[in-house]
Amino acid sequence: MLEYFWLIPLVPLVGVVVNGLFASRYIRSQLFTGVLASGCMLVAFAIGLGSFVQLAGMPAADRHVEIELYDWISTSLVHMHDNATGVSAAPFNVPFGLQFDPLSALMVLVVTGVGFLIHVYAIGYMKHDPPDKGFYRFFTYMNLFASFMLILVLGNSFAMMFIGWEGVGLCSFLLIGYYYQKKSAGDAAKKAFVANRVGDAGFLIGMFTIFFTFGTLDYDQVFAAAAANYQVGAGVITFATMMLLIGATGKSAQIPLYVWLPDAMEGPTPVSALIHAATMVTAGVYMVVRSNVLFSLSPATMTAVAVIGALTALMAASIAMVQNDIKRVLAYSTVSQLGYMFLACGVGAYAVGVFHLMTHAFFKALLFMAAGSVMHALHGELDMWKMGNLRKYMPITHKTFLVGTLAIAGVPGLAGFFSKDEILWNAWAGPNGAPWLWAVGTLVAGMTAFYMTRMLIMVFYGDSRMDEHTESHVHENPHVMTAPLVVLAILSIVGGYVGIPANLQIGPLAALHERVDIVRWLEPVTGGHSEATEDHGEADAHAMLPQSDTLVGPAVGGEAAQVVARAGDEPAIVLAAQETGGAEQEHAEDHTALEWTLMLISTTVALAGIGLAYQIYGRGKPVDEPAKRFGGLYSAMWNKYWVDELYNAVFVNRAKDLGRALWVFDDAVLDGTVNGVAEATKQSANASNEFDGRVIDGTVNGVANSVWSSSWVFRALQTGMVQNYALVIAIGAFVLVSAYLFL
Amino acid sequence: MEIYAFYAIAAVVLSSAVLMVTSRNLVHSIVYMVISFVAVGGLFILLEAEFVAAVQILVYAGGIVVLFLFVVMLVNVTETYQVEFLHRQWLPAAVLSLILATQIGFLVWGNAGDLSADPSASASVLRAVDGGNTETLGMMLYTDYLLPFEVASVLLLVAMIGAIYLSKKRV
Amino acid sequence: MATLGLNHYLLLSALLFGIGVAGVLMRRNVIMVLMCLELIFNAANINLVAVSRFRPDMTGQVFTIFTIAVAAAEVAIGLGLVIAMFRNSQTVNVDEIHLLKG
DSSP: OGGGGGGTTHHHHHHHHHHHHHIIIIIOOHHHHHHHHHHHHHHHHHHHHHHHHHHHTSOGGGOOEEEEEEEEEEEEEEEEEETTTEEEEEEEEEEEEEEEOHHHHHHHHHHHHHHHHHHHHHHHHTTTSOIIIIIHHHHHHHHHHHHHHHHHHHBSBHHHHHHHHHHHHHHHHHHHTSSTTSHHHHHHHHHHHHHHHHHHHHHHHHHHHHHHHHSOOBHHHHHHHHHHHOOTTOHHHHHHHHHHHHHHHHHTTOTTSTTHHHHGGGSOHHHHHIIIIISTHHHHHHHHHHTHHHHHTOHHHHHHHHHHHHHHHHHHHHHHTTOOBHHHHHHHHHHHHHHHHHHHHHTTOHHHHHHHHHHHHHHHHHHHHHHHHHHHHTTTOOBGGGOOOGGGTOHHHHHHHHHHHHHHHTOTTSHHHHHHHHHHHHHHHSTTOOHHHHHHHHHHHHHHHHHHHHHHHHHHSSSOOSOHHHHHHOOOOOHHHHHHHHHHHHHHHHGGGGSOOGGGOOTHHHHHHHHOOHHHHTHHHHTTHHHHHHSTTOHHHHHTOSSOGGGOOOOSHHHHHHHHHHOTTOOHHHHHHHHHHHHHHHTHHHHHHHHHHHHHHHHHHHHHHHHHHHHHHTTOOOTTHHHHHHHHHHHHHHTGGGHHHHHIIIIIHHHHHHHHHHHHHIIIIIHHHHHHHHHHHHHHHHHHHHHIIIIIHHHHHHHHHHHHHTOHHHHHHOOOOHHHHHHHHHHHHHHHHHHHHHO | OHHHHHHHHHHHHHHHHHHHHHOSBHHHHHHHHHHHHHHHHHHHHHTTOHHHHHHIIIIIIIIIHHHHHHHHHHHOGGGSBOSSOBOTTHHHHHHHHHHHHHHHHHHHHHHOHHHHTOOOOTHHHHTTTTTOHHHHHHHHHHTTTHHHHHHHHHHHHHHHHHHHHHTSSOO | OOOOOHHHHHHHHHHHHHHHHHHHHHBOBHHHHHHHHHHHHHHHHHHHHHHHHHTTOTHHHHHHHHHHHHHHHHHHHHHHHHHHHHHHHSOOBGGGOOTTOO
């Protein structure tokens, strides 16, 4: 399978081509279109799974397969910077190369697996759209989306990532604006696109900086060169990673570019599920994790990542606490959870970020699709105040939603608990961790539990607030929609056991950890940071490492690790790791106790959030009661801190003002000049025309008139009738024959 | 014996030609033209030029006539019968044509006598190859007249392309 | 009644030519004009074949073949022109077309 992994992004393209070109004219079948689109995802998943299994069978250091399909960009010399010689030249070649390593493998499984379930769900969800109009368009875009996302995660260079990066941006635009007849959908699509463009500009600048610095965009070469040639805190690396971070904030909806994601629910719900869970928003996290070598070289950027993540998580969670729109709550919840992932990356626990990315993909896709299921049953109702007691009508949706809620709230035993706890632990004790980051994270955990419980209660419990007509039509959805929910619910329960925290590694869980550990799996990509702090006291974890205990530095695979080892005159990273490691070692016994404490605190906070939500919303109190109790704060959250208004006032309206000013300038100065020149030209042309008409035309016409008046006799001969001329020919023949006869 | 055949065929040729020129109905004219062409083919047989006769029938009475019929249908079926079918200059034209024909006829009748006296058994020359007219003609076409033959084929090709181009929607 | 000689054929050819010329000059319909042109071609062909028979020389017949080929090309182009003309001016009458009038 592994040798065919390059087929993974191409398989969904089959669906794109067939559905996109033929569905509207020739196929016209919802069943065919839907099954083909889902089938493509399933085949891609199967190839990905086969490759994954094969990859897992290889030694950890060798888990890296690359294939270069063809030369995508091949130019001769491009100027670039070279440290040794100043400015020199190097060829700019970008092969269309794909690579399959532990990180890509995991991402492929998430994208294709969750993507497949969403596709299946969408067959049921979209069934009201005609197969030759919206339906085929929807599935074409969905497959294209998946394909670009797979290129993004499988590319072997920044340029390849950029293809997927732009592609998912395009597809999100198309899908958010799927109901393009609605103005709000069109606006949301534009907003998403513009916000992403801002981020993309950052990504491009970062990419150019990398090329300018290293002369290549290939991951392995860039990371190896960066690890070998640059010290921690190098200015150019900081600049490049800051720019990449701007790109990541655009794609992954972090402060300051998160504004597009809540509006992105204007698209159909499966799109929201796809964007929020499997694709798109994970791109930024993936990029940070992929470039961890660069990010680790820049403490400033790392701090920025962590702070942005923590603040985004806090802000989005607080907004989510008061929203009444079922999808809007989930959208802010996504922003908040992505903040967690950034927090994890920012403190250096890249693998944990990916771990949370995966578990989040499971329960967020589940929650979105369950919410879509509710909406579908209620004919598009989004206001949670018009729901209630739905567990009576929709048992499967209710149960799966309950699982998703418990998972995201961090109830022990479910997926979200493990990944969130890992993040919080690293936020305290990770390489760049700090207690205040942990405090923010814990607070967000409580808020998450609160708004999710609030949502669960408002939708599924209490008294029904639906009108009678709606209530009489409520029904559980068909299996094509509920089956994916069940699968995702199971994943949301068991998904966490691939990354068991150190303090829980006891008994059977330790045995499980021995066999399956996502952090260990990602080690060839992320290097040893997160492991270094967490599992320091445990020999078995370190036995898996290819390098010695003291040489735990940021590295890409065995090759890059050797580069680090070789670079003996670059001890900074190594020293930093040693320092941390040494410090940890001294307090090795404290660790387990500390971890237990933190875990208990965060769990308590989460449970307190659940309890508080039940206190406020679980007793059938009136709608505006919470609003009264919290006053101004509530209002600020309800209005999303007026960030949209702020952006409108600062950027959008200023851009409009600039446009208006330019227009005035254009109108007065440029148009004035142009019109003046035109006027002058017209005047001189008029004068010339006069002269032409009187003098030159007069002469010509005079000659012509004299010819005309003297030519009447010839004109009479020219009748214009062919047969007159033929008659003249005949007369000529007559004359000739007569001459022959009589002369 | 031959001469009676000649007179009969000549009568058909001339009378159908006159009827063709004077018929008001375009389709009738074409029918008369076919008769005239076929009769001319008969003359060619009388002149022991079988191959030319065959070509005359095939090309003229077959292809060209069909072409004319097509165009008549394409152009305007309703106007196949014309009341005013003659040009304004018809009288001087008719007189002139009559005079011209008489003059030429007088000319050739008087001056062709010496050739008509030649009774030679022409078979030897006209059937030089394998004793057949077609074989002889073919031999000449593909030896002495090969270049003109090829030029003629190019001419036909050019004519075909030209005709297609002319009858396209936009000229 | 004399024997059948070349002069018979030439006389017939001359008369046919006269009829053709008369048709070309008299008829208004351009299709008819083209048909009469074919009569003139036929007159020429009769001449060629007859002379070829009585000289005797095969060249006449060869030339007849060429004449027929050229006539076919002429008809094709001529009728194409008729169609173009009809499309442009909605008429097939030659005397209604006098763009060359001075």
